[in-house]
Amino acid sequence: MSGGQRDDKRNRARTGNAKGSRPSTVPDVPGIAARMAAARLLAATIDAGTPLDGLTDHEHGHPQFRALDMRDRGLVRAILATALRHRVTITKLLARRLEKPLPANATVLTHILHVAAAQILFLDIPDSAAVDLAVTHAKADPRTVRFSGLVNGVLRTLARAKDAELPEMLATTSDAPDWFVERLTAAYGPEQAKLILAAHRIEAPVDFTAKADPAMWAEQLGGTVLPTGTIRIERLSGPVAELPGFAEGAWWVQDAAAALPAKLFGDVTGQRVADLCAAPGGKTAQLVLTGARVTAVEASKNRLARLAGNLERLGLDADKVNADILTYEPAELFDAVLLDAPCSSTGTVRRHPDVLWTKSPADITKLAGVQRALLDRAVKLVRPGGRIVFSNCSLDPEEGEALVAGFLADHKAKVELDPIRTGEVAGIDDFVTATGFLRTTPAGLDIGNPAISGLDGFFAARFRRIA
Numbered sequence: 272m273s274g275g276q277r278d279d280k281r282n283r284a285r286t287g288n289a290k291g292s293r294p295s296t297v298p299d300v301p302g303i304a305a306r307m308a309a310a311r312l313l314a315a316t317i318d319a320g321t322p323l324d325g326l327t328d329h330e331h332g333h334p335q336f337r338a339l340d341m342r343d344r345g346l347v348r349a350i351l352a353t354a355l356r357h358r359v360t361i362t363k364l365l366a367r368r369l370e371k372p373l374p375a376n377a378t379v380l381t382h383i384l385h386v387a388a389a390q391i392l393f394l395d396i397p398d399s400a401a402v403d404l405a406v407t408h409a410k411a412d413p414r415t416v417r418f419s420g421l422v423n424g425v426l427r428t429l430a431r432a433k434d435a436e437l438p439e440m441l442a443t444t445s446d447a448p449d450w451f452v453e454r455l456t457a458a459y460g461p462e463q464a465k466l467i468l469a470a471h472r473i474e475a476p477v478d479f480t481a482k483a484d485p486a487m488w489a490e491q492l493g494g495t496v497l498p499t500g501t502i503r504i505e506r507l508s509g510p511v512a513e514l515p516g517f518a519e520g521a522w523w524v525q526d527a528a529a530a531l532p533a534k535l536f537g538d539v540t541g542q543r544v545a546d547l548c549a550a551p552g553g554k555t556a557q558l559v560l561t562g563a564r565v566t567a568v569e570a571s572k573n574r575l576a577r578l579a580g581n582l583e584r585l586g587l588d589a590d591k592v593n594a595d596i597l598t599y600e601p602a603e604l605f606d607a608v609l610l611d612a613p614c615s616s617t618g619t620v621r622r623h624p625d626v627l628w629t630k631s632p633a634d635i636t637k638l639a640g641v642q643r644a645l646l647d648r649a650v651k652l653v654r655p656g657g658r659i660v661f662s663n664c665s666l667d668p669e670e671g672e673a674l675v676a677g678f679l680a681d682h683k684a685k686v687e688l689d690p691i692r693t694g695e696v697a698g699i700d701d702f703v704t705a706t707g708f709l710r711t712t713p714a715g716l717d718i719g720n721p722a723i724s725g726l727d728g729f730f731a732a733r734f735r736r737i738a
């Protein structure tokens with residue numbers, strides 16, 4: 272063994288490095304399996320950049336998650352969402368209790384502390400239970416066993432200090448990585464950026480698009496109808512599939528902002544419309560309902576199958592094409608195309624608090640490049656005179672305003688901006704920019720109560736092919 276390897280090994284033993292040996296058994300203590308799974312999944316998200324949705328999927332998720340019963344799975348999801356949503360606050364409050372910062376490679380120890388701190392600071396779980404389970408976890412893992420005393424001391428003092436320190440920390444901290452705060456501030460100004468960051472700390476409400484009669488379905492679901500026609504409830508009280516109207520396909524879950532791009536075509540009755548990045552199909556369903564003849568194009572076979580299932584439940588029909596739009600050649604050009612492109616998803620942080628910790632500025636640049644190539648292709652699939660709506664759920668101008676400026680400059684002879692106007696779609700006036708883009712943020716649609724306010728961050732622009 273070289274000196275370097277020896278040092279590595281010693282370091283891992285000292286700090287609980289993730290590469291050390293794993294705990295072989297789960298102690299026979301109620302609640303410990305959920306906490307160990309939460310720390311493991313936090314490691315997968317933070318250290319390996321794995322999206323949380325996949326890890327916590329009931330069918331294909333992480334084995335440690337699937338080994339839990341439904342109640343514990345719910346608890347793990349709540350712990351992880353909280354730990355990620357308040358990651359900076361938790362890091363700073365833990366740091367106050369440590370004599371010196373934990374080394375960067377003390378990942379296992381750090382995740383144990385974060386899982387416990389999320390419970391102590393934000394969840395309705397007795398502090399003593401959160402502390403004891405974290406200590407049990409630390410003792411059960413050879414990488415952290417020698418730190419069980421530190422875990423106990425840090426978490427007990429955190430529990431004692433939280434009433435005095437948490438409000439001040441929340442008021443002075445942004446729960447986002449520095450790169451995101453900087454980009455948000457540059458794009459929206461300090462005041463709006465602050466409001467968006469505050470909105471990110473609150474779990475998003477649940478929105479539905481009804482096939483018809485939103486007022487009646489709002490009553491059935493116990494929600495309200497927003498000015499845009501979307502139905503909103505604060506929280507789900509059980510599985511979506513058990514809500515009234517699900518079985519008969521009366522509605523689907525769709526954020527209020529996500530429901531806007533498809534409306535920007537206006538009346539497309541009888542027209543041939545392509546939904547180019549279609550799955551899981553929320554916008555396809557909207558377009559079918561307007562009376563358009565819709566072709567849903569989707570590169571992923573599995574996701575296209577999901578779209579087909581969703582349309583079937585809703586009793587709606589569209590042509591379904593499994594193709595990459597970069598090579599897709601339709602028999603005939605379309606009257607209109609919607610490109611709801613794959614993006615960084617920074618507009619969905621309220622629902623997916625892992626996004627900010629799994630994505631980077633480099634990802635934004637890469638995804639902007641992909642979207643630009645897809646938009647260049649989308650123009651070629653629409654007939655001259657036809658319209659194109661480009662949308663995504665990113666808050667970053669590199670994927671929105673800047674991307675469109677470059678696109679228009681490069682296609683002057685072929686495409687013109689068809690500015691979106693206030694008043695053309697119910698409820699959108701606050702989201703129409705001076706240039707004629709649609710821009711929503713989680714700080715928009717303030718309806719008094721933060722728990723039922725806000726929208727996903729969305730960008731949309733509309734063009735007309737002129738040649």
Ligand SMILES: C[S@@+](CC[C@H](N)C(=O)[O-])C[C@H]1O[C@@H](n2cnc3c(N)ncnc32)[C@H](O)[C@@H]1O
Pocket residue numbers: 529547548549550551552553554555568569570571574594595596597611612613614645
């Ligand atoms: C943002 S999602 C679309 C959401 C959808 N429009 C809706 O409202 O339900 C982007 C989709 O584009 C698909 N996609 C990505 N690149 C593609 C390509 N080159 N061709 C076709 N589909 C693509 C992804 O698999 C993903 O399902």
